[in-house]
Amino acid sequence: MTEITLDExxxxxxxxxxxxxxxxxxxxxxxxxxxKGITGDHMRRSAEFVSDELRKLGVDTRVVQSTNPDGTPxxxxxxxxxxxxxxxxxxxxxxxxxxQPVPDPxxxxxxxxxxxxxxxxxxxRGAADDGGGIAIHAGSLLALGEDLGVNIKVFxxxxxxxxxxxxxxxxKAHKDAFESDVIIVADSxxxxxxxxxxxxxxxxxxxVDVIVRVxxxxxxxxxxxxxxxxxxTVAAMLISSMYDADxxxxxxxxxxxxxxxxxxxxxxxxxxxxxxxxxxxWKLTGTDSLASRLWTKPSVSVxxxxxxxxxxxxxxxADSAAFRLSLRTAPSQRPEExxxxxxxxxxxxxxxxxxxxxxxxxxxxxxxxDPSSEAVHDAQAAMTQAFGVEPINKGEGGxxxxxxxxxxxxxxxQVLVTGPEDPQSNAHSPNESISLYGLRNxxxxxxxxxxxxxx
Ligand code: BES
Ligand code: MN
Numbered sequence: 001m002t003e004i005t006l007d008e009x010x011x012x013x014x015x016x017x018x019x020x021x022x023x024x025x026x027x028x029x030x031x032x033x034x035x036k037g038i039t040g041d042h043m044r045r046s047a048e049f050v051s052d053e054l055r056k057l058g059v060d061t062r063v064v065q066s067t068n069p070d071g072t073p074x075x076x077x078x079x080x081x082x083x084x085x086x087x088x089x090x091x092x093x094x095x096x097x098x099x100q101p102v103p104d105p106x107x108x109x110x111x112x113x114x115x116x117x118x119x120x121x122x123x124x125r126g127a128a129d130d131g132g133g134i135a136i137h138a139g140s141l142l143a144l145g146e147d148l149g150v151n152i153k154v155f156x157x158x159x160x161x162x163x164x165x166x167x168x169x170x171x172k173a174h175k176d177a178f179e180s181d182v183i184i185v186a187d188s189x190x191x192x193x194x195x196x197x198x199x200x201x202x203x204x205x206x207x208v209d210v211i212v213r214v215x216x217x218x219x220x221x222x223x224x225x226x227x228x229x230x231x232x233t234v235a236a237m238l239i240s241s242m243y244d245a246d247x248x249x250x251x252x253x254x255x256x257x258x259x260x261x262x263x264x265x266x267x268x269x270x271x272x273x274x275x276x277x278x279x280x281x282w283k284l285t286g287t288d289s290l291a292s293r294l295w296t297k298p299s300v301s302v303x304x305x306x307x308x309x310x311x312x313x314x315x316x317x318a319d320s321a322a323f324r325l326s327l328r329t330a331p332s333q334r335p336e337e338x339x340x341x342x343x344x345x346x347x348x349x350x351x352x353x354x355x356x357x358x359x360x361x362x363x364x365x366x367x368x369x370d371p372s373s374e375a376v377h378d379a380q381a382a383m384t385q386a387f388g389v390e391p392i393n394k395g396e397g398g399x400x401x402x403x404x405x406x407x408x409x410x411x412x413x414q415v416l417v418t419g420p421e422d423p424q425s426n427a428h429s430p431n432e433s434i435s436l437y438g439l440r441n442x443x444x445x446x447x448x449x450x451x452x453x454x455x
Pocket of ligand 1: 163
């Protein structure tokens with residue numbers, strides 16, 4: 001295999017740069033919001049676009065609609081391969097083509113589905129998560145052209161943001177499409193736009209719906225308030241009972257872990273405050289390194305709460321209140337176990353004998369990287385070359401639950417988690433964006449990595 005220098009790869013990426021940005025911009029315009037319906041036409045069109053673009057790069061792709069575990073039609077998935085040499089290793093390239101919703105366009109400074117460049121960043125829903133992942137894979141394939149050296153399989157998922165409900169039946173039905181030596185999951189991100197990272201771990205996730213009941217029906221708050229607390233207050237008491245005075249979770253059975261592979265560098269508090277737009281008065285909760293609090297310790301969030309809206313409220317004690325808790329788990333804890341621990345805790349801490357019902361929702365397992373794998377060394381070397389600085393590896397607090405599922409089926413495959421995001425990407429929030437500098441160097445790093453895998 002002839003050597004391709006870093007400079008050569010860099011100049012090829014430059015040469016194809018407009019096409020790469022164009023592809024990403026077109027992708028944003030599909031508004032592939034899976035929460036609006038995984039089986040919708042907008043999802044099919046998004047998948048077909050991605051499939052067609054990859055086909056232009058010589059990958060034999062197709063769109064396949066998956067089937068849910070209950071037999072109903074599922075997501076539009078893009079699968080394909082480019083086999084160059086039966087003796088060469090095979091890399092599976094993963095990204096997802098579905099995006100998060102845009103509940104309030106007025107919070108955006110630009111139209112969410114019109115890719116807009118400002119300075120070094122390209123704004124739009126899915127510009128980073130995970131259109132950026134698609135752009136990284138497409139860009140590295142464009143740059144390498146016929147000099148790939150490895151066999152490629154691609155899987156661009158259409159329902160990642162919905163927890164991948166049909167993923168397990170899909171991989172079982174298309175085992176061939178996933179069989180590979182190295183799996184590159186481009187759905188995470190870098191330490192910053194200038195400093196690359198491999199993702200060392202992801203948290204797992206689970207959720208429960210909780211209903212708190214106090215009364216058989218609502219009653220006058222003046223007549224009965226005092227010996228009886230309204231269900232909203234009781235729900236708030238139950239929620240706060242999960243925390244100690246530091247704001248650490250105090251739920252027995254929820255596992256905590258130290259950052260996987262050791263902590264290279266802790267997260268800087270000032271940067272975290274800035275990236276998360278934390279109000280100046282807020283005191284960060286919990287103890288130990290910020291990295292462990294963000295990546296490897298559990299966290300619970302109330303992501304929905306049913307109560308009477310403020311406007312139009314009247315003097316009545318609510319008989320019941322409902323809320324949804326999302327629990328992020330330590331990378332190595334089984335989510336079912338964590339869900340049970342949370343459920344037991346809530347039932348045991350029902351304030352003043354309120355009736356607490358807990359309904360279990362979806363579980364997703366976390367993941368931890370094997371720092372000793374050969375692909376990890378190759379990836380770190382490729383990132384160092386491309387960005388001109390050594391990667392700072394980091395965990396992530398988010399979840400990509402299909403990774404452990406794939407790993408179960410292909411235990412010998414080496415998994416690399418990379419991606420287009422950086423702390424300023426605002427994934428899942430208004431004004432999502434991708435760093436173009438980061439994207440360019442992620443593409444170069446992936447191209448270098450594929451050449452390294454080929455050797
Ligand atoms: N790209 C994210 C995962 C992620 C989040 C990586 C933060 C790095 C940092 C992914 O698209 C995502 O949001 N996953 C969901 C999974 C859930 C629906 C099971 C998540 O974490 O909420
Ligand atoms: Mn994502």
